[in-house]
Amino acid sequence: MTNNLLMFIYLAASILFILSIRGLASPETARRGNLLGMCGMMLAVGATVFSPYVSDYVSVIAVIILGGAAGVYFALKVKMTSLPQMIAAFNGLGGLSSVFISAAEITAGSEMLLENALGLIIGAVAFSGSAVAFAKLQGLMPSKAIVFPLQQFFNLVLGLASIALCVYFIIGKDINVFYMLAALTIVLGITLVLPIGGADMPVVISILNAYSGWAAVGIGFSVNNVLLIIVGSIVGASGAILSYIMTKAMNRSLISVMLGGFGSDSGSETKHENGGKTAKAGNPADAAFIMKNASKVIIVPGYGMAVAQAQHILKEMGDDLHKKYGVDVKYAIHPVAGRMPGHMNVLLAEAGVPYEDVFELDEINREFGTADAAYVIGANDVTNPLARTDSSSPLYGMPVLDVDKAKTVFFVKRSLAAGYSGVENPLFFADNTYMLYGDAKKVTEEVVAALEK
Amino acid sequence: MMDLWSLFTILLLSCFIGYFVVWGVTPALHSPLMSVSNAISGIVVVGALITAGVDYAGSAKTMGLIAVFLASVNIFGGFAVSHRMLLMFKKKNTSVKEEKKL
Numbered sequence: 272m273t274n275n276l277l278m279f280i281y282l283a284a285s286i287l288f289i290l291s292i293r294g295l296a297s298p299e300t301a302r303r304g305n306l307l308g309m310c311g312m313m314l315a316v317g318a319t320v321f322s323p324y325v326s327d328y329v330s331v332i333a334v335i336i337l338g339g340a341a342g343v344y345f346a347l348k349v350k351m352t353s354l355p356q357m358i359a360a361f362n363g364l365g366g367l368s369s370v371f372i373s374a375a376e377i378t379a380g381s382e383m384l385l386e387n388a389l390g391l392i393i394g395a396v397a398f399s400g401s402a403v404a405f406a407k408l409q410g411l412m413p414s415k416a417i418v419f420p421l422q423q424f425f426n427l428v429l430g431l432a433s434i435a436l437c438v439y440f441i442i443g444k445d446i447n448v449f450y451m452l453a454a455l456t457i458v459l460g461i462t463l464v465l466p467i468g469g470a471d472m473p474v475v476i477s478i479l480n481a482y483s484g485w486a487a488v489g490i491g492f493s494v495n496n497v498l499l500i501i502v503g504s505i506v507g508a509s510g511a512i513l514s515y516i517m518t519k520a521m522n523r524s525l526i527s528v529m530l531g532g533f534g535s536d537s538g539s540e541t542k543h544e545n546g547g548k549t550a551k552a553g554n555p556a557d558a559a560f561i562m563k564n565a566s567k568v569i570i571v572p573g574y575g576m577a578v579a580q581a582q583h584i585l586k587e588m589g590d591d592l593h594k595k596y597g598v599d600v601k602y603a604i605h606p607v608a609g610r611m612p613g614h615m616n617v618l619l620a621e622a623g624v625p626y627e628d629v630f631e632l633d634e635i636n637r638e639f640g641t642a643d644a645a646y647v648i649g650a651n652d653v654t655n656p657l658a659r660t661d662s663s664s665p666l667y668g669m670p671v672l673d674v675d676k677a678k679t680v681f682f683v684k685r686s687l688a689a690g691y692s693g694v695e696n697p698l699f700f701a702d703n704t705y706m707l708y709g710d711a712k713k714v715t716e717e718v719v720a721a722l723e724k
Numbered sequence: 725m726m727d728l729w730s731l732f733t734i735l736l737l738s739c740f741i742g743y744f745v746v747w748g749v750t751p752a753l754h755s756p757l758m759s760v761s762n763a764i765s766g767i768v769v770v771g772a773l774i775t776a777g778v779d780y781a782g783s784a785k786t787m788g789l790i791a792v793f794l795a796s797v798n799i800f801g802g803f804a805v806s807h808r809m810l811l812m813f814k815k816k817n818t819s820v821k822e823e824k825k826l
Contacts, residue, residue, distance in 0.1 A: 291760060292749065295760065301756060302807070308764055308806075319770045325776075326777060327779050335793075338796025338800070342796060343801065347804060347808070351809075361801050362762055364795075365765050367794050368768050368794035378784040379778075379784035480758050492731060493771070495731070496774075498770060500738065503768075504742055506762075508742030509742060611758065612757075613752060613754030613758075616753070617756075626752055626813050626814070
């Protein structure tokens with residue numbers, strides 16, 4: 272295969288990758304988009320394997336098949352509720368791959384010292400950061416923010432030391448310094464993610480996603496490959512935009528999320544007076560009665576739904592209300608609900624809720640005023656009206672779902688405890704709110720039983 | 725071999741393409757976006773293949789092969805899990821038909 276043909280195939284593959292992301296603009300074209308991405312990858316890998324740069328293609332193909340089989344196995348085995356940690360794990364493997372490539376390049380005597388060092392640093396942080404994110408999401412370690420004294424100072428020192436080692440390596444060309452740099456940046460990745468708590472995971476996963484893209488760009492410079500640069504920067508842009516959308520939906524800066532520790536100081540927050548009111552407990556049968564006589568019900572799912580695996584029974588409830596009682600049922604999703612961008616959408620889709628019934632914050636927020644009932648299941652902070660009214664609240668300015676404007680609000684929750692932010696939700700004490708205490712799945716099952724009576 | 729400036733030009737232009745294409749993605753598909761982009765970031769396999777594809781054995785080749793393995797897990801797993809996710813996003817054609825009958 273000539274070099275010109277190889278370059279041409281790389282160009283074709285780049286276009287296929289761009290079209291693949293483009294396909295995700297709508298659920299109708301998304302599957303085709305994914306297929307285009309696979310085609311692009313097959314072209315790029317096939318052309319490289321049979322290019323003059325690769326002479327030992329037997330062992331290379333064997334390893335691809337081995338890795339591919341492992342990847343497909345995990346992808347088919349994973350439960351949809353475990354998707355966030357699955358994506359974190361894959362991200363980490365991509366980062367680790369970049370680490371090995373830059374190490375191999377340096378060992379083989381590559382002269383591109385800066386480029387390889389960058390590929391190494393970004394890849395190593397992506398790898399160990401994803402490993403911590405995976406452990407937190409999988410429940411292997413506590414998902415709350417882990418903070419210790421002088422943590423930010425420690426991270427700063429680690430970061431500066433990495434830069435110093437990087438410069439020292441480029442000047443001295445000493446491979447041992449390169450390995451030290453690898454070790455140091457792996458530690459840096461761990462300490463960067465440790466202080467970030469569970470509900471900030473959508474941002475962390477997006478950032479790590481971006482890193483795996485930028486690592487590919489670094490490798491692209493070191494092996495002088497256009498395809499890696501094009502694809503890597505598109506992935507990097509994707510992760511960067513997702514983290515921007517997520518931080519905006521939380522009304523926090525990227526810096527504040529990265530510094531972490533959010534929500535760990537719960538309790539220090541001044542308690543809001545509830546005007547002597549107590550939260551009213553409702554029961555599932557009453558909820559069923561009110562909802563079946565409603566003309567419009569909006570369901571607001573949150574991470575609690577994912578934990579309780581309540582999406583299937585929730586869809587049954589929606590179907591009953593719509594088909595038996597002619598209620599207009601809609602689902603409202605906050606951008607940061609769950610542990611990764613779009614988490615709730617995937618779970619509802621898994622339960623079989625058609626995507627036309629699922630709405631984003633901006634699309635549906637005005638409709639709460641005309642809704643007879645809102646059914647909030649496993650969400651809390653994203654419905655807190657203080658974000659609109661109380662400028663002293665840490666949530667102030669965060670876009671929230673205006674659940675309080677619905678005529679009746681049902682909160683499916685285990686207790687009255689504050690959400691991740693540590694801020695109490697005054698909505699619990701509102702006149703038109705009924706608390707349905709208990710496990711999200713059990714409560715919804717009881718509502719469905721009452722509806723089907 | 726391309727010079728640094730050409731590579732930089734390509735990098736910047738690709739960032740613009742990425743910016744516009746990614747903003748076009750519907751928020752409902754942000755999870756698949758992450759897994760698809762994760763899969764295509766496995767494109768580093770091309771760099772890994774070049775370091776692993778040499779004829780002589782050595783530590784560089786071994787590290788290259790490990791990189792090929794890791795990137796392949798990433799690629800195949802990423803596309804497979806995206807496919808699984810995207811299969812679930814369905815239109816409500818059945819209920820529409822029912823409504824028309826009534």
